[in-house]
Amino acid sequence: MRLDKYLKVSRIIKRRTVAKDASDAGVVFINGKEAKASTKVKIGDILELHFGEKILRVKVLDLKEHVGKDEAASLYEVIE
Numbered sequence: 001m002r003l004d005k006y007l008k009v010s011r012i013i014k015r016r017t018v019a020k021d022a023s024d025a026g027v028v029f030i031n032g033k034e035a036k037a038s039t040k041v042k043i044g045d046i047l048e049l050h051f052g053e054k055i056l057r058v059k060v061l062d063l064k065e066h067v068g069k070d071e072a073a074s075l076y077e078v079i080e
Contacts, residue, residue, distance in 0.1 A: 001063045003028065003047075004037040009064065011072040012049065012056070022049070046079065 001009075007019035007028075022028055023037040029048040030039060041047070041060055049056045058076040067075065 001041050001065075002037065003030070003035050003039045003041050006041045006060070006063065006075075009067060009072070010075040011069070012047075012058065012076070027051070047076075 003023055004016050004019040007013040007022075008016040013019040013022060020037040023035060023039070026034050027050040028035050029050075030041065030045050032046075032048070041063065043060055043063060045060045047058050047060065049058075057079040059079055060075070061077055062075045064071075064075065
């Protein structure tokens with residue numbers, strides 16, 4: 001699954017266009033490497049998002065095309 005779509009489906013970022021812009025701006029990393037919006041996300045990957053001073057690290061637990069609001073948090077686990 002594409003990175004921008006995963007960020008939107010998991011509700012880490014609310015809109016896919018915002019997720020694409022964040023990825024292309026270089027604030028999203030997969031396994032320590034800068035990632036673009038089209039980078040493929042796999043189960044077990046560690047995503048790191050830099051929001052100003054705050055850094056959010058999550059581990060990808062599942063990939064689904066569509067999930068409800070209640071299930072979105074089950075797609076990832078926050079690290080730290």
